[in-house]
Structures are given as C-alpha cells and as structure tokens.
Amino acid sequence: MPRIFSAWLLLIFLAAPTLALAEGPAARLSLHDALARGLERNFNLRIEHLNVPIGEQVVVTEQARFDPLAEARLNTRSQRTPNASALAGDDYARRRDHNAALSLSKEFHGGLDARLSLETSRLSTNSAVDILDPQYRSFLFLDLNQPLLRDFGARVNTADLRLADNRLRQARLDYLDQAQRLVEEIEVAYLDLSRTLEILQLRIEGRELARELLEANREKFEAGIVPVTEVQEAETAVAGRDEQVVFARQQVEGAAHRLRRLLAIERGDPLFLLELATDPLGEPDADWPSADEALAEALDTRPDLKRRQLEIVDRDIRLEFFANQKLPRLDLEASLGVNGLSGEERAVAFADGAAGSPNSGGYWRSLDRMSSADGYEWYTGVRLSYPLGNRAAQANHRRADLEKRQALYGLKDLENLMETEIRNALTAVERGFERVLVAERFQQLADTTLSQEMERLREGLSDTFRILDFQDNVIEARVRKTNALVDFHQGLAGLYRAMGLNLERRGIVHDPALKEMLHVQN
Template identity: 80%
Template sequence: MLRILTILLILLGSPSLAATAEVTAEHLSLQEALTRGLERNFNLLMEQLNIPIGEQDVITEDARFDPVTQARLSTSSQRTPNASALAGDDYARRRDHGAAASLSKEFHSGLDARLSLETARLSTNSTVEGLNPQYRSFLFLDLNQPLLRDFGTKVNTTDLRLADNRLRQARLDYLDQAQRLVEQIELAYFDLSRTLEILQLRIEARELARELLEANRERFEAGIVPVTEVQEAETAIAGRDEQVVFARQQAEAAAHRLRQLLAIGRGDPLAMIEPATDPLEAIDHDWPEADEALATALAARPDFKRQQLEVTDRNIRLEFFANQKLPRLDLEATFGINGLSGEERAVAFTDGNQGNPNRGDYWQSLDRMSRGDGYEWFTGVRLIYPLGNRAAEARHRRAGHEQRQAIYGLKDLENTMEAEIRNALTAVVRSFERVQVADRFQQLADTTLSQETERLREGLSDTFRILDFQDNVIEARVRKTNARIDYHQGLAGLYRAMGTNLERHGILHDPALKEMVHVQN
C-alpha cells in the first residue's frame, strides 16, 4: 500500500510569525509514487479498458466462422374453388405441415456450406393423388466457393487479422501511456523535490538575515554601528520573506500536480497531507551513448511497435482491396436426396388402389431418403463484374495512399525518437556538467561568506557586503539544486524515450504487455 507519510509544515504569515520551518522526517518514495500512479491514474485505467474491448472485437470477428443452426416449423391450409371435371368436390383442399433444420458454416477459404433437412406432411382431397396423406423428406448440401474475388484465407480473415492487430495496438498503447505516466510522475516528483529544497534554502537565507539583524541591533546598542546597518538587515528580511512565500507557492503547486497524477482527490485520506520527497540520489556518469539508446528504442518503444502494426494493417487492407478488384466467379453446387411415403388410396380414373411402392408412414419417407431413392444435383458457375469496376479501383488506390501514409508516419516517428533521445542526452550531459560547476561555485561562495563574516566581526566589513555574500551562497545552492534536478529529469526523459523506464524502476506492471513490445509485425 502506498505510503505518503507526513507534512512539510512551514508557518505562513507575517515575518514575525514565520520565523521557523518544521519539516517532518518521513517521505514519499519515488517507487511508491510510481506504483500508486500506475494503479490509480484514471487516464491509464481508461486506456487499459481498450484491451478487453479489443479482445471482444477479436471474438466477434472470429465468431463469423462459427457454425449456425436454424430450425423452422410451419403449417398452412388452402381451399380453392374447383374447376376440374375429375374433382369430386366443389373445392380443392390442401393442408401442409412442415419442419426444417439446417447447419451452415463459412470457412476461411471463402466456402459457404449449408446442410439442411426438410420434411413435410401433405393432405389433400384431390382424387388424382395416390398417397394421402403423403410424407416427403429432403436432405440437401449447398456449397458456394468463390474462385476469384473473396477467395483464400488471407482475404476472408481480413477483419479478424485487423481486429487482432487492433488488440495488439491497444496493449502497446496502454504500455506506451504507462511509460509516459511514469515519466510524468518522475518529472512531477523531482519538481516537488526541487521546490521543497529551494523553499528550505529560502528559509535558511531568511534565518541568516535575522541572525545578522540581531547582531546589528546589539552592535547598534553598543554604539559600534549606525542605525542604517539595522535598517538594511530589516529590509533584507522583508525581501527574503517574499522569496519564502513565492517558494512555498511553487512547492504547493508542485504537490498539487503530483496529487493529480496519483489520483489523490477529495475524500482521499492522502488529500490533506503534503508529500515530502526522498533525498536525491548521487550524480554519476552512468548513461548510454546515443547510438545504443536509439537501437534500444527501436527494439523496445511501444509506440514504434504500434506504428509498425499500423503499416501491417495498411498492407492487409491493400491486399484485400486488390482482391476486390477481381471479378466475382463463384462455383455453386447442390446435392440432395429425398424420400416419399404415404397412405395408399384409389384415384378417380382407376377401379382401385394401384399398389403404390411408396406407401407407408412418415418414418418410411426417411428410410427411403437415406437409401437415395430420389436424388438431385446441380453445379454451375456465376460471374458478376461491374462494368468499369470504378468503386473497387478507387478503394484500392485509397488503400495504397493510406499505406504510404503509415510508412511515412513510421519514418517520422523514428526521426522523432532520435530527436527525443538526443535532446534527453543533452539535458543529462549538460546538467551533469552544471552540477560540477555549481559545486565549485558553492564551495567558493561558502568560503567567501565565511571570510567576510570574520571581517565583519573585526569591523572590516558591513551589512551590505554580508547580505550580498549570503545571496551568493544561497543562489549557488539553488543553482546546484536545479542542475541536479535537471539531471534526474533528463534521465527520466532519456529512459522513457528508450522505452525502458519501467525496467529501470523494476516495474513490470503487466508481463503480457511487456512481451507485446517484442512481438513481430
């Protein structure tokens, strides 16, 4: 559980009330901030939901090839005035009861197959029907196989492959946003560390001015210095009070920014406390060279992998629309068997029953169907081709343009990555150099202030010079703080630009997502 421990307490108010600052000793570590941010940041949580959404899209597209069953029951009745001389009734009466069941499936090759079983019971008052009621059963196999347009596994699985790529892209988008969030938290954390340290320095500067004021008052009362020395120290305190207030404002703004990234809102127990940061790590010469960093980025950056998948998407679409330019030439075939049975009856133009071989009950019709007593078959080809074929040609040309756009986007991203890495390396290298220079400057300023303070005790210096040297010391420390923070922030930007900042902090938020970075295509 994330531990944000206590408050940096600094008394605000008039100079007389804001004389000291109390800082708690417990801190919020960078690792804790990163962990909480990855777990609770709302933008990242929204991005994460695109992964299960993409998974459902893949299932939806794959379900297109699932078998489909269908069943039907029907009944109908008909009575028609009769005009036949052979009819023994003024009306022709007919009643049908039917049932049908089918199983159909679309295959990756484009084959559409349907197996159906149909059965019917017909009763009529016709005097020429030898069976009444009569039972008919049919078993059909219908096949339709495209031979040109929509032929082949690649064409017919286009939407499935695109959905699978979108799922991969969603995972990479999530990983990319996680890396960028880690970078943002690092930058905000170091900004907070910068502002807190500068606030401490401003408070220290004010305390130095107060110590000088007390010493001047004692020397004034002893008649050693004029009142202007006291007034000058008081003026310095007022100016440094303003600097403390501004530094506190900067610290509070940095804390608010960090809270936003960590999703600390109203009602959260952590909302009412101010996070204090850990001490900065030591500065050392430990960063990769530009070529090494770029090679790592090309292999690890999730946004680069995502753009590669975008190129793959465009290639898939281009291949599909190239197929759609072909004529539609489909092979069609139907194979069926049927059987007939019923109750034998005499017909109007005979003296009696004629010994119909199809007599029997409903089950006899199924038995005769299974023996193939009746059969039918059909084969043929169907050709469809729009004259001019302009729509298909236009879609193919558009897909070609979109493919080139994706390639250009990949090249542009590669250039952007190189610029990000070189800029981050520049920030790291120059900040490292600034730290070394600022360290020397601070040592010189400390020595000068110490010497001038000793001269003041001997009556050889004045308040103006002491205050000036105090300012030099504080500004030297501020410069060093800024350089150190810029160094750490430069490293944060560098490792994010390389796509390895999660590994750098030992964070493997989702192993499946990290594996996606190295997936081909």
C-alpha cells in the same frame, strides 16, 4: 519611537511566516512507490488498459464469423382457394402444410460456404388426384459455394480477423507506451516536488540567516555601535526573503497537486490530507549511454515504433484484400440432395380399384426412403459477375495504397522524432551534469566568501548590505545546484523513456505479457 516601530515590524515578520508555513502531518513517498501507485491507479492508464480486453473481444467477434451456424424452423400454413377444375369434387381446393427444418452452415477460411439441411413436411389436401393424404416428405440437402477468384483463399477471407489480431497487439503496445510515458511524467513531477521542497528549505534557511543578522544588528544598535539604517536594511531583507518563502511554498503546493493528480490521490485517500515528502535528490552519476547506443536500443524496444510497424502490416493486409476485390466474381456452385415420400393411401374418384401407391406408409417411412436415396437431385454450375467499370474496387485499392504510403511516412517521421528526443534528453543530461559541477564550485566559493565576510563583520570591516549580498549568493548557489541536479535527473528520465527502458530502469515491469509483444516477429 523608532525602537517601538522596529519591534512592531519585527513581530509582523516573525509571525507571518509562522502562519504561512504551518505544516500538517507529512507522508514520505519514495519514487518507486509513487511509480507503482501511478501505474496501478492513474485513470488515463486504466482507460488505455481497457482497450486491450476490448480488442480481445473484437478478435473473438471476427473468429466467430467462422463458427458453425445452426438454424431451426417450424411453420404451418393453411389455404382455401375457390376451385375451377372439372376434376375437383369440392368447390374449394384445401391445403394445409406443417413444415420443420434443421440446418447447419459454416463459412471456411478458404471461402467455401457449406450448408447441410434436413427438411420435413406433412401435407394434407382435398385434391381429387392425390393418392396419398396426408403426404410426408423428407429432404436432405448439401449446398456448396466456393469462390474461385474474388474472395478466394484464406488470406483474403481472414483479412478482418488478422486486422483485429494486429490491432489487439497495437492496443497492448499503446498500453505499454502509455505506461512508459506515465512513468516519465510521474518521475518528472516527483523531481519537481523534490526541487520545490529543497528550494523551500533553502529559502527558509536564507530567511533565518537574515533574522539572525537582524537580531545582531538590533543588539549593536541598542549598544550604539551601528546606525538604525543597519537594522532597517536587515528588516527589509527579512521581508524580502519572507516573500520568497511564501512563493516557494506556493511552488511546493502546485507541484504536490500535480503529483497527486498523476497518482489519483482523491478525497478519502489516506494521503489526500497529508503533506507529501520525497526522498533526497541523488548525486549525479556520469554513466549514461551514447546517442548511438540509445538510438539503437530505441529502434529495438520503443513500443510506439513497434505500433507504427504494425500499422504498415495493417495497410499490407488491406492492400492485399482490395487487390483481390478487383477480380471478377466467379463462384463454383454445387448441390446434392436426397428425398423420400410416404403417406396414407386413399381412393380417388376417377381411378379404378387397382390404383395404389408404392410410397404408402407413415411418417418414418419417408425418412427411411430418404436415407436409401429413393429420390435425389443434384446441381453444379458456375456463376460469373463483374461490375462494369469496377470503379469501387479500384478506388478502394488506390486508397489502401495511399494509406500505406502515409503509414510509411509516419514511421519515418517517428524515427526522426525518436532521434531528436534522444539527442535533446542527452543534451539535458550532459549540460545538467556540467551545471551541477559548476554550481558546486560556485557554492564552495560563495560559502568561503560569506565566511570571510562574516569574519570581517565581526572585526567591524563590513556592513549589513555586503553580508546580505553574500548570503544571497550562497542561497542562489545552492538553488542553482538543486535546479541543475533536478534537470539532470529529469533528463535521464526523458532519455530512458525515449529508449523505451524506463520501466526496467526503475525496476517496474507493469505487465510482462506486454513486454513479450516487443519481440514478436511480424
């Protein structure tokens, strides 16, 4: 009966892992390919990338403010008004106007507003005193308005344009920063998957060692060499290690799901139904920059730092603009116009036969007389306005000053955060490297001890409990080395991201145009 019970348990232990660990087709994915795919397909990065063309359109919108504006107007108006004049020959004053106008206006960077307009009209009336009916009038006007205090100068009038251009640069830096952070996140996730795959393999190897010991103990038990407790102890170890294998498989699946999300591997993708396999973990290299070197590189390269510096430029632009808005408005206004008149002569009821007009002629005659400045007008003057108290402008200026102080504090805080990130990453790298060396020594000692204990077992000087304990030491030593090795590589990933150099380190520069932004002088 004990033999039947033991065989039944062994059948369960052997069959269950086979079901749990059944694997489908696998796809080996190198770290470089994973990074390239993530940069190309990750949805968050694609969202961030769209902020760049959005910013470009905002710049175009602000540039368009200084584009010439053409306008055209065409209208007709008719009036009939009861007449009370003794000179009128009709009970109603009748009037019909046909008007057309073309104008071209432009706002200049210095603040000048200029408008050139051509207007023409045809007037028909039953007036008893007008010699010309219909009348044709043509006007050409040039209107100028130049601010002398508030809104004077190119720096003030292009403030919104400079802000838009600055924010476009910030959007590019945000995109680069997001790309660097995504590369770090993918690298960490890739290493986590490598870790879980390696630990899964170690757990499977540990279970196989327990199975081999179980088979050996069963043979010895059947030969009457060892008691049944040796078999039962080995069976218990197999069950425990089988649970470890199942848990390790769970960790692998979780790590693979995280990596698939970062790489946007969706249903329909060839990789969706495949098990992801990674490249082997590389051995540690003791060549990494010092804290001072890393910090100096970060201060020169980090895109988020460059963005914070551009935020201060934004605040300076706004501060300069609102300082100008505190001034009174003093505008120089000027207008110059020429006009011409023509029309068809007609007799008037109260005039003698000698009455006539020198402006008789057709419509084109009015344009000819306008071009010769037959009639003209001009105007020049200044306009002064100032809100009593000027509270809004002063409040805006104070707010802009406070916002600049906020930006300066934010820049300083980021510099401190960068140093902390670099030092934490260096700690992970240095201690991870030390842990790898210690784990290697521990692994060598555990391997040697297990080998010696197996020799003692063959000589009948050891037992199942000690062998299982030494096997656990060997497996745990390898797990520790794997963890230390992954932590070391993840520390390097964090260090080079904190330096702003992880794209170059991995041979991927996602958008060279964005890299140029790091060297543009403000």
